Amino acid sequence: xxxxxxxxxxxxxxxxxxxxxxxxxxxxxxxxxxxxxxxxxxxxxxxxxxxxxxxxxxxxxxxxxxxxxxxxxxxxxxxxxxxxxxxxxxxxxxxxxxxxxxxxxxxxxxxxxxxxxxxxxxxxxxxxxxxxxxxxxxxxxxxxxxxxxxxxxxxxxxxxxxxxxxxxxxxxxxxxxxxxxxxxxxxxxxxxxxxxxxxxxxxxxxxxxxxxxxxxxxxxxxxxxxxxxxxxxxxxxxxxxxxxxxxxxxxxxxxxxxxxxxxxxxxxxxxxxxxxxxxxxxxxxxxxxxxxxxxxxxxxxxxxxxxxxxxxxxxxxxxxxxxxxxxxxxxxxxxxxxxxxxxxxxxxxxxxxxxxxxxxxxxxxxxxxxxxxxxxxxxxxxxxxxxxxxxxxxxxxxxxxxxxxxxxxxxxxxxxxxxx
Amino acid sequence: xxxxxxxxxxxxxxxxxxxxxxxxxxxxxxxxxxxxxxxxxxxxxxxxxxxxxxxxxxxxxxxxxxxxxxxxxxxxxxxxxxxxxxxxxxxxxxxxxxxxxxxxxxxxxxxxxxxxxxxxxxxxxxxxxxxxxxxxxxxxxxxxxxxxxxxxxxxxxxxxxxxxxxxxxxxxxxxxxxxxxxxxxxxxxxxxxxxxxxxxxxxxxxxxxxxxxxxxxxxxxxxxxxxxxxxxxxxxxxxxxxxxxxxxxxxxxxxxxxxxxxxxxxxxxxxxxxxxxxxxxxxxxxxxxxxxxxxxxxxxxxxxxxxxxxxxxxxxxxxxxxxxxx
Numbered sequence: 001x002x003x004x005x006x007x008x009x010x011x012x013x014x015x016x017x018x019x020x021x022x023x024x025x026x027x028x029x030x031x032x033x034x035x036x037x038x039x040x041x042x043x044x045x046x047x048x049x050x051x052x053x054x055x056x057x058x059x060x061x062x063x064x065x066x067x068x069x070x071x072x073x074x075x076x077x078x079x080x081x082x083x084x085x086x087x088x089x090x091x092x093x094x095x096x097x098x099x100x101x102x103x104x105x106x107x108x109x110x111x112x113x114x115x116x117x118x119x120x121x122x123x124x125x126x127x128x129x130x131x132x133x134x135x136x137x138x139x140x141x142x143x144x145x146x147x148x149x150x151x152x153x154x155x156x157x158x159x160x161x162x163x164x165x166x167x168x169x170x171x172x173x174x175x176x177x178x179x180x181x182x183x184x185x186x187x188x189x190x191x192x193x194x195x196x197x198x199x200x201x202x203x204x205x206x207x208x209x210x211x212x213x214x215x216x217x218x219x220x221x222x223x224x225x226x227x228x229x230x231x232x233x234x235x236x237x238x239x240x241x242x243x244x245x246x247x248x249x250x251x252x253x254x255x256x257x258x259x260x261x262x263x264x265x266x267x268x269x270x271x272x273x274x275x276x277x278x279x280x281x282x283x284x285x286x287x288x289x290x291x292x293x294x295x296x297x298x299x300x301x302x303x304x305x306x307x308x309x310x311x312x313x314x315x316x317x318x319x320x321x322x323x324x325x326x327x328x329x330x331x332x333x334x335x336x337x338x339x340x341x342x343x344x345x346x347x348x349x350x351x352x353x354x355x356x357x358x359x360x361x362x363x364x365x366x367x368x369x370x371x372x373x374x375x376x377x378x379x380x381x382x383x384x385x386x387x388x389x390x391x392x393x394x395x396x397x398x399x400x401x402x403x404x405x406x407x408x409x410x411x412x413x414x415x416x417x418x419x420x
Numbered sequence: 421x422x423x424x425x426x427x428x429x430x431x432x433x434x435x436x437x438x439x440x441x442x443x444x445x446x447x448x449x450x451x452x453x454x455x456x457x458x459x460x461x462x463x464x465x466x467x468x469x470x471x472x473x474x475x476x477x478x479x480x481x482x483x484x485x486x487x488x489x490x491x492x493x494x495x496x497x498x499x500x501x502x503x504x505x506x507x508x509x510x511x512x513x514x515x516x517x518x519x520x521x522x523x524x525x526x527x528x529x530x531x532x533x534x535x536x537x538x539x540x541x542x543x544x545x546x547x548x549x550x551x552x553x554x555x556x557x558x559x560x561x562x563x564x565x566x567x568x569x570x571x572x573x574x575x576x577x578x579x580x581x582x583x584x585x586x587x588x589x590x591x592x593x594x595x596x597x598x599x600x601x602x603x604x605x606x607x608x609x610x611x612x613x614x615x616x617x618x619x620x621x622x623x624x625x626x627x628x629x630x631x632x633x634x635x636x637x638x639x640x641x642x643x644x645x646x647x648x649x650x651x652x653x654x655x656x657x658x659x660x661x662x663x664x665x666x667x668x669x670x671x672x673x674x675x676x677x678x679x680x681x682x683x684x685x686x687x688x689x690x691x692x693x694x695x696x697x698x699x700x701x702x703x704x705x706x707x708x709x710x711x712x713x714x715x716x717x718x719x720x721x722x723x724x725x726x727x728x729x730x731x732x733x734x735x736x737x738x739x740x741x742x743x744x745x746x
Contacts (some may be wrong), residue, residue: 038649038679039489040520045530065494072541079534083594095464196456196469204454207467207502212545216497218542220537328462359461 005408006049006083008074010058012067016091016232017057019397024405029054034068041066043073049083060094061356067212068094076271085099087407088217089225089400091378092354095209096327097231136344154271174402211229214238226403228378228396229325231355244413246403248353248376249393253281255351255374256321265277265319266290266345270336278323281394290315309339316344327352327375330361334368347371354378355391387417426475427509429729436481436492436496437701440516441481443718448726457495457513465491468499468507477727478508479551484519485701486679493519493538497545501702502505504546512549512728513542517647517675519558532744539563539648551567551724553699553717554646555673571724573674573697573717575741580672580695580715581642583588589667591639592617595657601646615641617657626652630660641666647675651682655689675699676712691734 008029009017020145021028030046056078071088078086098312148205154292172257198204210232217225218241230236268290269278275291290313320340321342327333327350337348348370357365365373365388372389375381376396385391398414406413432453434637445452454470480503481497496513503511523534542550543566550568555561561568579649581590593615594603600616601676607614640662648654648671658669667690676696678686686694694709696702697717706712723742727734736742 036649038486038677039484039679040523040534041490041524043532043534044528049530063490064465065465065490069490071492072537073532073534076534076537077530080533081527083528196454196468196470199454199472202472203469204468205469207469207505208497209465209501212497212501216541219540221724316649356462358463361461 002405002408004052005404006054006078006099007404008045008054008078009258010056010067010074012059012062013057013091013377015380015382016059016377016397016400020057020401020404023398023401024396029072036391041073043070043077045077045081046073049078049081051084053408054083054086055089055408056079056401057089058093060090060092061354064094068216069179072216075220075222080340081350085223086107086221086402087226088222089226089404091228091396091400092356093227093230093235095213096235097328110237157371163287179302189389192413194197209412210235211238224407226400226407228376228399237385241382241419242406244403244418246399247398248378249281249394251376251396251399252351252374253284255392255394256281256285256287259319259349260319261319263287266313266315266322267321268292268313268315268322268340269335270322270324270332274324279294283322290320300310309335309337311339311343315340318346320345322348322350322352324350324352326354326356327361327365327373328356329359330364330368332358333373334364334370337368337370341369349374355381355384355393356383357388365390423475427477428477429725430471430472430473430478430508431725432478432491434480434492434495435515436485436488436495437481437483439701440483440718440721443516443698443716444481444722444725447722455499455628457499457547458689459491465495465498465528467495467502468509469502473503473506475507475509477729478503478511478731479514480511480515481514481515481721483700484677486677489519493541497541500542500545500547510548511546512551512725513547514551514725516650516717516721516725517677519554520551524557524560530685531669535560536563539568549728551639551721551728553697553721555688556646569669569724570655571676571720571734572738573699573715574606574609575737575739576697576715576720577607577672577674577695579741581606581610583639585642585646585670587612589639591634591636591666593617593634593643593657593661595619595643595645595653599645600688602646606644612642615637619653630656632660632664636664636666639669640670641644643669643671643691645671645673647677648673649677649682649693651678651685651689651694654694655690655734658690661713664675668692671681672696676702676705676714678702678705684713686711707718 005026006029007021007026011033017028027081032044034042036042044331048246056074057176058067074090075086076322083402096279196204225239228246230245236245266288267282270292272293279289290311293310322333322336324333333350340348350370350373352375358380370390372392374388374392378396381393403413403416429450430453431445431450432455433455433691441452455527457465457467472476480499482492484492488711500511500513518608520538526533547613548566550564553571554670555570558570561570564572586612588664591608592599592603595617596619604614615636617630617632647653670693671691672686673694674697677700683705691711693713694711695713697715719742720737
């Protein structure tokens with residue numbers, strides 16, 4: 001039993017909060033967290049937080065923007081309710097990985113949406129369409145577990161604002177339907193592909209929300225931020241408040257050690273950015289490492305996929321363990337698996353910290369040559385697990401509850417950063 | 421307007437209400453700057469900027485689409501932040517319908533003052549100036565440490581009433597005590613009589629018992645409010661006015677959020693007309709609700725932008741509709 005502590009749950013991941021609370025043996029704080037019919041989040045904290053040490057757990061998956069604004073409102077409510085200290089616990093940090101501009105030099109989208117792509121056509125070669133104007137919004141798989149959406153949202157394409165172009169409708173694999181959102185860009189563009197045409201002589205760029213998110217959390221009143229495996233460790237520098245970046249690595253390592261004959265297996269990083277992460281694990285376990293080098297931007301329009309993927313290292317006849325921090329559309333990891341298979345690898349495991357599985361990622365993974373995909377429950381995985389027999393989930397609630405306990409008691413966290 | 425010069429008006433538009441942005445741009449005679457916002461498959465918002473804003477006077481128009489408030493808000497914050505990092509001289513957020521305006525006080529223990537949080541977030545993102553319209557409570561202006569111009573739809577509403585109604589037998593009715601000031605102001609300007617409905621509100625979005633104070637018999641009753649959301653209040657108020665023998669009942673509200681079953685509620689109510697402004701995108705609601713009429717306020721917003729840019733006073737707009745046609 002930990003005293004004077006309040007654990008408050010957002011809507012993004014109630015089951016994780018439940019197990020954190022169980023480990024800490026404190027009841028989760030009673031709160032009402034819904035939406036008004038107009039779409040504004042509504043938050044009421046029913047237990048007193050005066051003078052308490054408050055931990056608000058909200059992950060970044062699913063309806064990211066809703067969850068983030070919700071988190072800010074909760075932080076602000078606790079601050080206004082005279083909480084002694086408010087710590088935001090973000091198992092998956094929202095907006096931590098901003099993709100590159102999905103356009104090539106001439107401004108055309110890198111990959112165009114396929115017309116009426118049917119479910120059966122997912123293979124490990126299918127490529128997620130680059131988001132663009134006129135593209136339907138992906139609901140993601142956890143959309144069904146989110147809050148009840150307003151009736152406005154479920155009216156079908158007829159409720160799209162007048163004068164807006166309508167994209168084809170989308171169906172997600174869960175059977176939950178959604179309305180395509182309108183991404184019509186500003187009107188004065190007149191480009192053939194419907195994308196953004198930058199002004200002459202100006203190179204278009206994608207806004208990086210990184211330090212904005214950090215600033216907004218601070219502005220809402222967060223005194224401390226706890227998160228798991230930030231995509232960029234530099235992200236911590238965006239905050240003026242302390243940030244504890246926890247690692248799931250001990251969990252991943254423990255899993256690897258259970259794989260039969262793991263000493264002969266090869267740790268593979270699916271892209272150059274993750275090499276450090278992969279080599280860390282490989283060094284600790286005394287394993288070999290291989291690296292896949294991936295060029296995201298195609299060099300030739302005609303031969304755009306796979307043309308620039310290459311493997312550095314030897315995997316022939318060996319078990320491969322792909323290690324990455326985030327599985328989003330699953331494109332990187334499934335393509336890597338395919339390449340490894342082609343290079344003669346035996347079984348291919350994928351160990352990923354955050355399994356977002358957005359868009360058609362589940363179908364992609366199911367169709368891929370991956371033998372097993374192991375993720376942590378930093379975002380809800382129940383729905384994903386039902387649909388993906390290859391998926392195994394590692395529980396991170398013990399890491400978070402231990403971090404919360406230590407932070408609350410003012411003990412050192414560094415034992416959690418040690419990778420043994 | 422000449423291009424290539426610094427410190428011109430740069431008008432950016434969020435995706436929530438491009439129709440209004442277009443109207444404002446047309447009034448100002450400029451193009452909307454080239455930006456797009458997309459949602460990636462993980463539902464994060466991504467904003468692409470295709471045009472320099474360096475040293476320009478940036479205005480970002482973003483309304484709150486019902487049901488999509490948080491997405492619109494994040495998009496606005498990211499756009500403001502993007503312009504800030506791209507060295508805009510000044511960034512003005514033009515928010516015709518301020519989100520979370522109703523969560524503006526700590527009405528019970530630990531209730532969030534979300535309106536203030538939004539104000540702080542806008543400033544944190546980098547907004548130097550806010551232009552909004554008919555704030556639910558004008559005190560919200562005090563939540564900002566930067567200038568916040570609260571425009572009024574009242575001049576446009578007055579003009580609509582004068583053009584469309586016979587003034588001889590109208591009575592202006594406020595559907596709640598909070599809106600009495602707004603309603604009396606309109607009644608005074610029109611020299612019309614005034615009535616008030618007192619209501620009890622046990623829970624948010626739920627309306628309790630109502631009492632009419634004032635005389636409406638055989639008159640045309642005009643209900644005036646700042647926003648119509650679920651329209652439960654309006655429908656009940658209309659029924660109450662009908663009970664008290666009002667001849668015709670119409671409602672005028674600035675922000676037509678019309679969420680939930682609002683359209684059905686209005687269609688089945690005793691209201692003969694519901695008049696809203698275009699601060700909020702209405703989508704297909706105009707087709708679904710024959711009683712719905714729209715007042716265009718893009719002129720007021722455009723003129724406020726023009727005046728702010730040129731350093732002129734905005735207060736003229738508090739009492740007058742700008743005349744763009746002349």
